[in-house]
Amino acid sequence: MDIAERPINFTRGVPAEETFPLDLLAECAASAIRGSHAQQVMQYGPSLGFSPLREWLANKHDVPTDHVMLANGSLQFLDFIGLGVLQRGDRVLVESPTYDRTLTLLRRHGLQIGGIPLQDDGPDLAALEAVLGQEVPKLMYVIPDFQNPSGATMSLAKRERLVALARRYDVRLLEDAPYRPLRYRGTQLPALFDLAPERTLYMSSFTKQISPGVRVGYLLGEPAMLKKLAKVAEDTYITPNLVGAAAVYEFCQRGYLDNQLKSLRTLYSERMDVLCTTLRELLPSAKWIEPDGGFFLSITLAEGTTNEALRKNAAALQLNLSDGRGFFPVPSDGERFLRLPFCALTPDEIREGVRRLAQAVQQTSNQPVGAV
């Protein structure tokens, strides 16, 4: 099918299918099941997860093994934190916008969600300080690197000040860092977990590094906290998936991960550049934060544009968009917000997608308000 006739999805943040290391991972899965850890892979095990992978991660992050827990993807840790650490009615802060699935889980647990406006270099810390002066939350959830959905990266100065504030007001930090290994330019900044390991829970996963299908997420934190979460995990599913974790372990332990990340960075950074270039050319009125890595770039459209009208016009052009309101603690704040995940589209699809987007934006801004 010609590209002009194909539907294009700027919707979910999924990896590009051509990046999955099928042959290597098949080899690793088979070795994991047949190899020296076979019984550990096949039998019920500790709810903290497959020990060899926990050890490998501990070594990589320079923490003791009892600081590492695995789960079936990292999202599930949020559920466990809601069950094992927080109480209904507790206050939790997030960046506004933030990852939509995090908001869903925080709401599931009856938590009060407060949003701190996001700026180009991370959350507005003056706004945060004003909030902390009024009510100290139990937890603050942040995505410092190549944030989902905005693409913003928190500056070093803000990381240091955020940690200082967290210490002064005794706030626990939950750092979600699945995109951190996917930096396409600039130099890596210290994680919040590096700066304040005593009060930070650090979540990541192999979903964006190897494949979602292995379903292996991990959490770094204090052993006392992990013990509570491990009890919740045991009550929920006894043992996390071991075949996937063991395959990932073999993959990492054989040294395949570095090459995999290198090729992901090459592929994705080109796609990000194409998106930025095409946006500048075809949609100069849109505002966005230029990402340094990750999966997402998000634009804010001109005043008067509504998400619903835009998505309807886009759909008529076979361009599927996510509702930007889903990323905001107060949904109406996202009326003009649009997330554009760029990793799973080819450069041609990105260019064609932006062309359709510019056309849909044009149509939407020509419509009288309330016409859709």
Add this chain to the structure above:
Amino acid sequence: MDIAERPINFTRGVPAEETFPLDLLAECAASAIRGSHAQQVMQYGPSLGFSPLREWLANKHDVPTDHVMLANGSLQFLDFIGLGVLQRGDRVLVESPTYDRTLTLLRRHGLQIGGIPLQDDGPDLAALEAVLGQEVPKLMYVIPDFQNPSGATMSLAKRERLVALARRYDVRLLEDAPYRPLRYRGTQLPALFDLAPERTLYMSSFTKQISPGVRVGYLLGEPAMLKKLAKVAEDTYITPNLVGAAAVYEFCQRGYLDNQLKSLRTLYSERMDVLCTTLRELLPSAKWIEPDGGFFLSITLAEGTTNEALRKNAAALQLNLSDGRGFFPVPSDGERFLRLPFCALTPDEIREGVRRLAQAVQQTSNQPVGAV
């Protein structure tokens, strides 16, 4: 180490390690990742789970594919049912005793748990009818085949009457059937799901059939109900583990499961027979239900024996026992109850374990009450 010096565990119901089909499963996992479903195995997918395995199960159970959902083990369905179908404060009935992890999850969701006494041929339906006349529960959870922990199997007459009662009082049934393929004698009875598919949710898994480490459970039920649970699952972990599910699919689709089940039945039925024979010989005072399959036999000890005293005396003999009280909605009802999982012990270990148990029972009954 000589068997007399080895610790013996009559604790958890785990499969025997020597039964894990390592080579076949390694072959299946590699094929799943490399084969024609590779992209479906590696990428995010529907929260209902890996479609080819859902189709295989649908065919096996003679239901449409939209009646099948997968999860990371079957326990997790209970959590999803608590989140997506029930409300805090709802009444749920269980057999007394029942699976301890079910009780933990029902309590997590703030449900009111009522216990129906278990008899040799299933729950006491006169007691159930009396309860139903007073308050109709939202759900009744039962394990009709080779019940955990008692080993009891519900008779055909009781299955039919239970279904008739459920229809009359409009009660939803949750049938937990992980041991059902492991019948060692007698003939298979219809599942509650066979008798009343419109009101039964049927849970099972490959944990006892292939391996816990694959973490693949499944649920059969009405599509409208599965749709609700799939939404909860998506919010929890997006997609269940796919590498494990795809390996299981390959294993089933290649016809390996039948042989695997045959060899499990041969191995485990011998172990069950050794346990029964040795109990009759060394512990004639104990009462138990003779199982026809599954993983468990449970004994009820003589009046005056307490779980805590017995476990302490047993531990001194290097015999580890579970606290029988954990299996009862009212824990004190399990004071003299002891679950003996027999699958993961060799015949010699079973004989030695029962020898130590008889000795511990003897010591405990000689102690004045309150001496421990």
